[in-house]
Amino acid sequence: MKITRTLTTAAAATVAAALSFAASAAADPAPINGTYAIQGGADGAVVNVASxxxxxxDGCTANVASTVGWTSVATYSNGQWNFTVTKPDGVVCDDGNSMPIRIAYSVNAATMAGTITGDSNGDCPGGQVTQAPFQLVKVG
Structure with a gap:
């Protein structure tokens, strides 16, 4: 019985230490600096990110500049990097006119996987909100 109790106590201490380490690792993500290919989404951009x-x-910011001409400032909050881009002629409305589209990127700081949300509501009559997954892959 004493051996079992000692092993149980040691196992509990090991699990607590592992959870503590995991929590601190999740609380302190690595800086996002570097060059990333955006896999998924429509424009196939490569972005340079500097912070x-x-x-x-939380509240940390990073400058994001793409190879297709757009720039933005990403803000870190709750484990996510978030930034928005407006493309002036990003959507063609039902009436044939081109209008701006706002594209919001939300990226998990640990996995670099995220969601792109395109919003043409407000600029196109009957506009729409679309979402697609994407991945940032470090290339430099």
């Missing part, structure tokens, strides 16, 4: 935050904490 001065180390460690990364």
């Amino acid at each position: 001065n935050c180390d460690p990364v904490v």
Whole structure:
């Protein structure tokens, strides 16, 4: 009985230490600096990302510049990097006119997987909101 109780106590301590380490690793993501290919989405952009935050904490920002001409500022909050891009002629409305589309990117800081949300509501009569998954893959 004493051996079982000792092993159980040791196992509980090991699990607690592992959970503590996992929590601190999740709380302190690595800086997002670098060059990333966007896999998924329509424009196939490569983005250069630069931030001065180390460690990364809520409210941290990063400059994002794409190879297709758009720029944005990403903000870190609750484990996600979020930024928005407006493309002036990003959507063709039902009446044939081109209108701006706002595209919101939300990226998980740990996995670099995210969701792109395109919103043409407001600029096109009967506009729509669409979502698609994407992945940031570090290329430099």
